[in-house]
Amino acid sequence: MSFRTIEWRDDAVIMIDQTLLPGQEVYNTYSDFRSVAEAIQGMIIRGAPAIGVAAAMGVALGARDIIADTHESFFRQLENVCDVLARTRPTAVNLFWGIERMKRVAEANRDKKLDQIRELLKKEAIRIEEEDQTICHNIGKWGATLIPEGATVLTHCNAGGLATAGYGTALGVIRAAHEAGKNIQVFADETRPWLQGARLTAWELMREGIPTTLISDNMAGFFMSRGEITCCVVGADRIAANGDTANKIGTYSVAVLAKENNIPFYVAAPVSTLDLTLSDGGKIPIEERPASEVTHIKGIEIAPAGVRVRNPSFDVTPARYISAIITENGIVSGDYRSGLRKISC
Ligand SMILES: CSC[C@@H](O)[C@@H](O)C(=O)COP(=O)(O)O
Numbered sequence: 104m105s106f107r108t109i110e111w112r113d114d115a116v117i118m119i120d121q122t123l124l125p126g127q128e129v130y131n132t133y134s135d136f137r138s139v140a141e142a143i144q145g146m147i148i149r150g151a152p153a154i155g156v157a158a159a160m161g162v163a164l165g166a167r168d169i170i171a172d173t174h175e176s177f178f179r180q181l182e183n184v185c186d187v188l189a190r191t192r193p194t195a196v197n198l199f200w201g202i203e204r205m206k207r208v209a210e211a212n213r214d215k216k217l218d219q220i221r222e223l224l225k226k227e228a229i230r231i232e233e234e235d236q237t238i239c240h241n242i243g244k245w246g247a248t249l250i251p252e253g254a255t256v257l258t259h260c261n262a263g264g265l266a267t268a269g270y271g272t273a274l275g276v277i278r279a280a281h282e283a284g285k286n287i288q289v290f291a292d293e294t295r296p297w298l299q300g301a302r303l304t305a306w307e308l309m310r311e312g313i314p315t316t317l318i319s320d321n322m323a324g325f326f327m328s329r330g331e332i333t334c335c336v337v338g339a340d341r342i343a344a345n346g347d348t349a350n351k352i353g354t355y356s357v358a359v360l361a362k363e364n365n366i367p368f369y370v371a372a373p374v375s376t377l378d379l380t381l382s383d384g385g386k387i388p389i390e391e392r393p394a395s396e397v398t399h400i401k402g403i404e405i406a407p408a409g410v411r412v413r414n415p416s417f418d419v420t421p422a423r424y425i426s427a428i429i430t431e432n433g434i435v436s437g438d439y440r441s442g443l444r445k446i447s448c
Pocket of ligand 1 (some may be wrong): 260261
């Protein structure tokens with residue numbers, strides 16, 4: 104992969120600015136946890152696993168900058184750092200997973216000197232980033248077995264290297280099938296309103312030399328009904344215990360269309376995206392984003408001023424529409440409740 108989504112370098116966090124792609128490839132430097140929180144909220148970095156990594160690095164930056172005479176004061180301030188990062192985006196569970204993992208490291212080392220705890224937190228954040236790349240490659244290996252030679256794969260949003268520490272989940276599956284020598288092509292939904300498909304997925308796949316066709320979201324049914332789509336692969340932001348899956352708004356429509364047209368619909372996600380504390384998808388919090396994302400494109404107003412707008416950023420696809428969930432530990436289908444529990448251990 105020819106870009107780096109996020110990395111820890113010289114005691115700062117570097118992120119490719121996803122709001123500027125594909126026009127400009129700019130890398131921003133973040134030196135404190137508040138600016139990392141703003142970057143997550145402002146979608147400089149987005150995609151569930153990537154924001155998990157960013158949050159972990161934010162905690163490490165926050166811990167580094169805490170001025171404290173006592174452990175009690177340090178841990179109180181660390182809690183505040185975690186709270187600020189946790190308030191950035193509500194749906195992707197990886198954000199909370201990353202923060203919790205960092206908290207556990209701090210707690211487990213409470214008896215150490217503060218500088219040692221700071222160092223351990225930095226190491227843990229870097230480890231989370233490195234692990235995510237391995238996880239995505241393993242998701243790719245499992246998922247590629249489901250992609251037939253000659254397939255046309257439809258994907259929604261961006262679940263690629265940009266949405267992870269690298270390689271991607273849904274795009275990891277596509278990359279792995281392509282690297283295995285399969286002759287496949289991709290249909291990328293543009294993904295209104297933020298255009299992750301048009302701006303990011305098309306950019307990534309074209310750089311990789313994977314044949315890609317961009318379509319607007321309302322064209323998916325047309326191509327499915329004409330037999331032009333072999334299967335769908337999407338990512339996930341949170342998967343409940345029964346397999347119900349929250350992902351980018353519009354995923355549910357794609358899944359229903361796929362079922363109607365007898366097309367397999369796969370979800371690819373790391374185990375860190377599972378939220379087995381939620382019995383079903385109805386309990387997943389759905390982020391509502393600013394109206395301007397719907398009324399404006401690149402700063403240009405495309406709707407009458409003052410129009411009422413709704414902008415839910417995610418929807419929930421019921422498990423019955425999902426043919427299989429692909430994780431780094433294997434593929435689950437059928438009885439998601441027991442399958443997901445087993446695979447998460
Ligand atoms: C591997 S990323 C999976 C999901 O996070 C992705 O499909 C998605 O919905 C991203 O939403 P975004 O709002 O761009 O963060």
